[in-house]
Amino acid sequence: MSIRQLSPETINRIAAGEVVERPASVVKELVENAIDAGARDVEVVTAGGGLSLIRVSDDGCGMSAEDLALCVERHATSKLSEEDLFDIRTLGFRGEALPSIGSIARLEIVTQEQGGSSGCAIIVDRGAKGPIRPAAINSGTRIEVTDLFSATPARLKFMKSERSENLAVSDVVKRLAMAHPQVAFTLVTGERASLKLPACKADADGLLQRLGRIMGRDFLADALEIAGERDGVRVAGFAGLPTLNRGDASQQFLFVNGRPVKDRLVVGALRAAYGDTVPRGRHPLVALFVDVDPRELDVNVHPAKTEVRFRDAGTVRSIMIGAIRHALEGAGHRASARGGQDTIATLRPVEPAAPSRTTGAAWSGVSSRVASVPSSSPLSDFESPQGRVHGFAEPVQAAFTAFSATGADASADAEPARADLMDSPLGAARAQLHETYIVSQTRDAVVIVDQHAAHERLVYQKLKAMLTEGGVARQGLLIPVIVELGEEGAETLAEKADELLELGLVADRFGPGAVAVREVPALLGDTDVDGLVRDLADEILSESDDSALKTRLEAVASRMACHGSVRAGRRLTASEMNALLREMEATPFSGQCNHGRPTYVELKLSDIERLFGRR
Amino acid sequence: MRLVIERGELLRALGHVTSVVERRTTIPILSNVLLKASDSTISFKATDLEREVIEEAPASVETPGTLTVPAHMLHDIVRKLPDGAQVELQREAERERLTLTAGHSRFALQLLPAEDFPDIAVGPLPHTFEMSSADLKRLIEKTRFAISTEETRYYLNGIYLHMATRDDGAMLRAVATDGHRLAQVDLPLPSGAEGMPGVIIPRKTVNELHRLLEASAGSVTVSVSDTKVRFEIGTVTLTSKLIDGTFPDYARVIPQANDKELTVSNSDFMSAVDRVSTIASERGRAVKLNVDGNKLVLSVNNPEGGSATEEIGVDYGASALEIGFNARYLLDIAGQLEGDQARFMLSDPGSPAMVRDSSDGSALYVVMPMRV
Numbered sequence: 013m014s015i016r017q018l019s020p021e022t023i024n025r026i027a028a029g030e031v032v033e034r035p036a037s038v039v040k041e042l043v044e045n046a047i048d049a050g051a052r053d054v055e056v057v058t059a060g061g062g063l064s065l066i067r068v069s070d071d072g073c074g075m076s077a078e079d080l081a082l083c084v085e086r087h088a089t090s091k092l093s094e095e096d097l098f099d100i101r102t103l104g105f106r107g108e109a110l111p112s113i114g115s116i117a118r119l120e121i122v123t124q125e126q127g128g129s130s131g132c133a134i135i136v137d138r139g140a141k142g143p144i145r146p147a148a149i150n151s152g153t154r155i156e157v158t159d160l161f162s163a164t165p166a167r168l169k170f171m172k173s174e175r176s177e178n179l180a181v182s183d184v185v186k187r188l189a190m191a192h193p194q195v196a197f198t199l200v201t202g203e204r205a206s207l208k209l210p211a212c213k214a215d216a217d218g219l220l221q222r223l224g225r226i227m228g229r230d231f232l233a234d235a236l237e238i239a240g241e242r243d244g245v246r247v248a249g250f251a252g253l254p255t256l257n258r259g260d261a262s263q264q265f266l267f268v269n270g271r272p273v274k275d276r277l278v279v280g281a282l283r284a285a286y287g288d289t290v291p292r293g294r295h296p297l298v299a300l301f302v303d304v305d306p307r308e309l310d311v312n313v314h315p316a317k318t319e320v321r322f323r324d325a326g327t328v329r330s331i332m333i334g335a336i337r338h339a340l341e342g343a344g345h346r347a348s349a350r351g352g353q354d355t356i357a358t359l360r361p362v363e364p365a366a367p368s369r370t371t372g373a374a375w376s377g378v379s380s381r382v383a384s385v386p387s388s389s390p391l392s393d394f395e396s397p398q399g400r401v402h403g404f405a406e407p408v409q410a411a412f413t414a415f416s417a418t419g420a421d422a423s424a425d426a427e428p429a430r431a432d433l434m435d436s437p438l439g440a441a442r443a444q445l446h447e448t449y450i451v452s453q454t455r456d457a458v459v460i461v462d463q464h465a466a467h468e469r470l471v472y473q474k475l476k477a478m479l480t481e482g483g484v485a486r487q488g489l490l491i492p493v494i495v496e497l498g499e500e501g502a503e504t505l506a507e508k509a510d511e512l513l514e515l516g517l518v519a520d521r522f523g524p525g526a527v528a529v530r531e532v533p534a535l536l537g538d539t540d541v542d543g544l545v546r547d548l549a550d551e552i553l554s555e556s557d558d559s560a561l562k563t564r565l566e567a568v569a570s571r572m573a574c575h576g577s578v579r580a581g582r583r584l585t586a587s588e589m590n591a592l593l594r595e596m597e598a599t600p601f602s603g604q605c606n607h608g609r610p611t612y613v614e615l616k617l618s619d620i621e622r623l624f625g626r627r
Numbered sequence: 628m629r630l631v632i633e634r635g636e637l638l639r640a641l642g643h644v645t646s647v648v649e650r651r652t653t654i655p656i657l658s659n660v661l662l663k664a665s666d667s668t669i670s671f672k673a674t675d676l677e678r679e680v681i682e683e684a685p686a687s688v689e690t691p692g693t694l695t696v697p698a699h700m701l702h703d704i705v706r707k708l709p710d711g712a713q714v715e716l717q718r719e720a721e722r723e724r725l726t727l728t729a730g731h732s733r734f735a736l737q738l739l740p741a742e743d744f745p746d747i748a749v750g751p752l753p754h755t756f757e758m759s760s761a762d763l764k765r766l767i768e769k770t771r772f773a774i775s776t777e778e779t780r781y782y783l784n785g786i787y788l789h790m791a792t793r794d795d796g797a798m799l800r801a802v803a804t805d806g807h808r809l810a811q812v813d814l815p816l817p818s819g820a821e822g823m824p825g826v827i828i829p830r831k832t833v834n835e836l837h838r839l840l841e842a843s844a845g846s847v848t849v850s851v852s853d854t855k856v857r858f859e860i861g862t863v864t865l866t867s868k869l870i871d872g873t874f875p876d877y878a879r880v881i882p883q884a885n886d887k888e889l890t891v892s893n894s895d896f897m898s899a900v901d902r903v904s905t906i907a908s909e910r911g912r913a914v915k916l917n918v919d920g921n922k923l924v925l926s927v928n929n930p931e932g933g934s935a936t937e938e939i940g941v942d943y944g945a946s947a948l949e950i951g952f953n954a955r956y957l958l959d960i961a962g963q964l965e966g967d968q969a970r971f972m973l974s975d976p977g978s979p980a981m982v983r984d985s986s987d988g989s990a991l992y993v994v995m996p997m998r999v
Contacts, residue, residue: 478931481930486998488995488996488998490804490979490993491804491877491879491880493806531998534913534997538777538805538806540778542779
């Protein structure tokens, strides 16, 4: 077979295979164009999961008729200066998107240049470029993509369900919306408007508003602003409190120069920053915005630009860790407000309004049956979700009985709350319940503290501080443990020798692919040295974090803390309780115990008032 | 099976065998003890698959037979019977049960098939020698504290018993180490032990053996092969598998050139270490030894709890030295010394120290220092 030059149509279709993977990729390219065009309001409409229709309208700068004719040509762009390929300040720059889309679908662009007098339009139908014709439009651009992948049936076969394509589209729009709070977004998939985000101010408040709309109200209440800057790298954004966490990492967002990207860097940085404050297997919520000089960054790793490479990844990572840690330490004892809301939700009775609207039978003796057989009740739609129905069910009632019974004797030795203590964040201790929970009062809330969890955390923080300050005592080994790690592993471990020495581990090279461990942290006792060193080498190699040793030391500290702290069941005097509360306020991370559970919940007075129908 | 046995004999025999029976096991028959009655004796056998203990006791056997019953339950029953009671054991013919009758008490225990009871395939034990149980006990007692509990270096989870040659003749030597400290005790080689292989006796076997030796005077017959060891102590026979591994070349870690000799009263040293280490809060806190001339200062510094120092007079001729050790390791070793004086052979703060009994050359201990 002889070698032939491929036709431009074929070339475009091949390029489209890289850029346009699924409808969401089209949405991403078009919305990025809109943002690059300085749009203030972007509307995205899709139908059939984006396969039958994608329409993106913006109020950006638009294009002249000449530009319009050129923009659908391959490698035509306004965004890249040929003098400096590395100075990339826009989301797009490759000049591939429109011709790629045009080669596999029907593409219609209607645009009017800002300040121009009339609009114009062009249609590209599966690679066949039509003529420029006049069209009516206000300033801005509207792009319609229909019959996506109709020119590439093979790709069409690999589309997932309409629902999952819609989800992917909405994910793309959400990510871009998080990065550009000053732009209003509307997304309509199918018939209903699934997302409507008004423009926010471009400052931190505006950003948080936008993030709250997308990441949920919990995040809005529990987010800490983070900021860090060094060597021209700026990290900003918001990080959730450790007690606000999820089972997967889907709520962790990274934006580099306004571009949503996925990078493993974040995973390691978050693990190092949150450390032992988040339970194993749980993931904190964050939205991180990194700004670096575009020259320090390679965004051209992949045509879809979802990955980036930093020239100096170490600096970026350490600034991220530093900024998040700083914010978390500043948060001190703050625990997620959700704890309080959850509690209130559990206590809240079923709204009596629903049954009252029926025949009235609900108020007679049969009322309890309505709740117990929701499926047969015509009113089941009006009822709270199952989990909430138990509002005044037996166990909760029983808890109240116990409340009053022990409350009486426990409060006997609690002195009257001093006014000055009420102003401190955790308030003045009023009583101890079940010899386990401290109840304190602030100006506008009731705080319930788990005494064991709280004290355990305090002891643990103290032990950790001792570890860092006093140095880790090292026990020499009579027989050095030789660990075979392979050339690479042994080399990386040897490079970290100084850091490991500080943590109490002395290991040096032993032949080509092995290290000899000569001293280990005395705290670990008779430990599995081989396993420890292997874990360490793996972690260092995978660039995640050299925390294996630290983790183990902290695990020992954590066990010692558990034994050395006030147990549940110990009766505390009022001054002991107040001392504990004051120490919690002064200790970083005291809002969660060593296992990541909250150490206290705060019930706002307003919530309690709602509970009793006073509001 | 039908027999009558005196309660004391039964209790003694069960006491010897039941402690190898694990309280929780995934194989039901391992919770049982095998009873075998013949002529005028009854034998008891218990196992955890790694080791087995067999004990015999006199009994008036009417009908011989073999069966298995839950070991701990039988032991508990017999323990609660009155002293001097005559216990009658009888297998119910029609049901798979053993009836135990003593006075007015009557128990029926479920049986498991005797043929399912596991047997350690012992094989030939080519090396056999006899030694006094006091000697064997001494070997164990002075070394077992140093046995490692860390499972990945499994070959350190026991006592290494082997032949060693010294200037004054062949020795039977026991060594244990956990990588931080080492204990070594020698005995003149008993006749018959020549050519025995070096064996690592697992920790649980060591503890069982020690328990059995405590109850016995007299002598012990030891039989060894490459994979098994057997101890016959009076009427009890303990047979155990060995740890299948190579004990490290421990001789290399015993310092040869430590020339700084320090002699101290062992009891004074021990109580001083014990006192100053009270200040240490966390596990593995170092006690610092500062020796200059004839003065040894022990100190512990705990940033949280405070500090402690104690001074004791010693015999020391070398240059001043400061060296730290894990307080518990020092106490463990000092506790093994029998003489009045402990003799430390030191080198520098990073090298192992050797400790010996000044009056007894048969035992030596090595401990690695700690550094902060």
